[in-house]
Amino acid sequence: xxxxxxxxxxxxxxxxxxxxxxxxxxxxxxxxxxxxxxxxxxxxxxxxxxxxxxxxxxxxxxxxxxxxxxxxxxxxxxxxxxxxxxxxxxxxxxxxxxxxxxxxxxxx
Numbered sequence: 001x002x003x004x005x006x007x008x009x010x011x012x013x014x015x016x017x018x019x020x021x022x023x024x025x026x027x028x029x030x031x032x033x034x035x036x037x038x039x040x041x042x043x044x045x046x047x048x049x050x051x052x053x054x055x056x057x058x059x060x061x062x063x064x065x066x067x068x069x070x071x072x073x074x075x076x077x078x079x080x081x082x083x084x085x086x087x088x089x090x091x092x093x094x095x096x097x098x099x100x101x102x103x104x105x106x107x108x
Contacts, residue, residue, distance in 0.1 A: 003028045003047050006064055013063065026050075027060070071104050072097050 007024050027050055031043040050057045065084055070077045075097065076087040086105065088098045 006060060009063055009066075023056075023060075026056070068105060068108050071100050075101050 006027060010020055010023055013020075028047075030046040030051070032046055033043045034041045050060055062079065065079055068077065068079070068084065070086065072088070074089055078085045078087070084105070086101050088101055090098060
């Protein structure tokens with residue numbers, strides 16, 4: 001999840017400015033490096049994702065994907081915690097709906 005996109009979406013939510021700034025700092029001021037057999041890489045900035053296992057992860061993910069909408073009214077889009085599923089009734093006359101739904105999510 002891109003920090004730039006997530007920060008933009010966080011700014012659209014009506015939350016206290018101090019909390020907003022804390023959230024932005026929480027997700028965007030992280031660095032990482034790798035140590036293997038006494039070989040140490042340089043620190044790099046982390047520009048995507050949130051720390052694994054944090055309580056805020058599912059909330060931020062839900063905020064991030066909130067604007068994904070199904071193309072067809074007959075398609076069911078289920079978003080829960082850090083997962084998204086699309087269920088599509090398939091009929092011979094509209095066999096391209098499934099492909100269109102998947103393409104729409106990929107383009108999003």
